[in-house]
Amino acid sequence: MDGNGRWAGRRGLPRTLGHRQGIEAVRRTVRHAGARGIAVLTLFAFSRENWNRPQAEVNELMSLLRRYISADLDELDENNVRITVIGGRADLSEELTRLIDDAEARTRQNDGRDLVLAFNYGGRDEIVRAVQRAAAAAARGEIAPDELDEETFSRYLDTAALPDPDLVIRTSGELRISNFLLWQSAYAEYAFPKTLWPDFSEAMFDEALADYATRQRRFGAVPVSLAKP
Numbered sequence: 001m002d003g004n005g006r007w008a009g010r011r012g013l014p015r016t017l018g019h020r021q022g023i024e025a026v027r028r029t030v031r032h033a034g035a036r037g038i039a040v041l042t043l044f045a046f047s048r049e050n051w052n053r054p055q056a057e058v059n060e061l062m063s064l065l066r067r068y069i070s071a072d073l074d075e076l077d078e079n080n081v082r083i084t085v086i087g088g089r090a091d092l093s094e095e096l097t098r099l100i101d102d103a104e105a106r107t108r109q110n111d112g113r114d115l116v117l118a119f120n121y122g123g124r125d126e127i128v129r130a131v132q133r134a135a136a137a138a139a140r141g142e143i144a145p146d147e148l149d150e151e152t153f154s155r156y157l158d159t160a161a162l163p164d165p166d167l168v169i170r171t172s173g174e175l176r177i178s179n180f181l182l183w184q185s186a187y188a189e190y191a192f193p194k195t196l197w198p199d200f201s202e203a204m205f206d207e208a209l210a211d212y213a214t215r216q217r218r219f220g221a222v223p224v225s226l227a228k229p
């Protein structure tokens with residue numbers, strides 16, 4: 001969800017107002033993903049690198065997550081959405097951690113669709129934490145090191161119960177992955193609309209989906225029509 005700062009800057013507003021406006025795009029996108037039958041939507045809301053921003057901006061992003069969960073949890077729950085937050089929990093405040101835990105616990109049995117919020121998230125950090133969990137399980141004798149293959153390893157990631165993403169959309173025209181779902185995106189398709197996140201609309205989401213539908217995904221193999229030896 002890139003471009004909140006630039007959206008605000010172009011209007012002579014503080015960056016924090018760009019993030020606030022970004023929440024409206026979050027609401028639109030979450031509802032539209034539901035309307036389009038998308039089973040899993042993951043939003044990158046705060047990266048581990050975002051701690052390096054000015055304290056006031058960090059505080060605003062923390063408070064936006066708090067307010068978003070508090071204000072929208074009822075609607076999400078009523079719509080049978082299961083909420084999962086991925087990323088490191090150790091650096092978050094006790095209050096925010098409790099709010100996240102409660103939202104996850106309250107929606108755990110929902111089976112309509114998944115909303116995943118990547119918060120204090122970094123792909124490399126997630127992989128390192130997964131390695132730590134796997135190594136600890138090996139030290140306890142629960143798995144042998146050579147039993148660890150791609151499938152077993154992925155169960156130690158924060159996204160353990162979730163499928164890999166089919167499509168990753170980064171708004172604002174930057175052509176970077178920026179540490180997002182590194183392991184899981186191995187075969188994802190990408191879209192880089194130039195729109196700044198607060199302006200991302202239902203129509204632009206549909207455009208990205210329509211373009212995705214034209215891609216031929218081969219996962220390293222050859223197209224079915226050429227598959228004869």
Ligand code: FPP
Nearest residue numbers: 001002003004005006022023045064065068
């Ligand atoms: C990147 O834009 C965006 C972020 C660092 C935060 C995204 C957060 C939200 C949209 C609100 C919080 C969301 C939830 C679900 C609680 P940028 O600030 O890097 O923009 P710039 O590149 O134009 O400066």
